[in-house]
Amino acid sequence: MSLDKIVSISGKPGLYHLRAQTRSGFIAESLTDGKKIPVGLRHNVSVLSEISIYTLDGEVPLRDVFAKIAEKENGEKAISHKVAKDELEAYFFDVLPNFDEDRVYASDMKKVIQWYNLLQANDLLETAEAPAEPAKADEEE
Template identity: 90%
Template sequence: MSLDKIVSISGKPGLYHLRAQTRSGFIAESLTDGKKIPVGLRHNVSVLSEISIYTLDGEEPLREVFAKISEKEDGGKAIDHKVSKDELEAYFFDVLPNFDEDRVYASDIKKVIQWYNLLQANDLIESQTEEVADAAKSDEEE
């Protein structure tokens, strides 16, 4: 499953998988508890495939950040997102050494790690790592 169908909904905890489209929005299923909720046009929805992290060189797509975390953790779970700000930043420096400290806040790092752990718990990270490897391979061939 790609990140194209995984969304974050403002005001709602966790991540959701888009299940069906309705006339006034869509139905989303929580990755945490499996409950389905209707999502209307009044909700702010962010598709994970469209999110990037600011770096000193530009922007790094979230799927590549997830792949780097997965590589660092050998496909396992990352650190707990509830650790201190300093621990979060130190961990993120190991994963993405050139992230822009002025534009990427501790709350952003916390959210990325929380999302990674949620995707990893639902066995969605391995497919993301393969997609990044395939994309890198096709870039090299061109």
């Protein structure tokens, strides 16, 4: 499964997997508890594949940030998103040393770490990273 089918819905906790399209929106299944909900036009939906993190050099796609966290943690769970702000910033500096401190807030860091842990718990990280790896191999050839 790629990050193209994983969304964050404003006002709803956690992440959701797009399951089916309806006339007025779509049906999403929670990765947390498996409940299915209808999502209409009034909801603000963000697709994870479209989200990037600001750095001093530009923007880094969320997929690459997840890959760096997975590399740092050897594919295991990351730190809790509930730790202190200073600890979050130190962790993020280890993962993404040149992130833009002025435009990436502590709440953004919490979301990224919470999302990583949720995807890791559902075994969705390896399949999310798979499309990025062959592209790198093609560039080297």
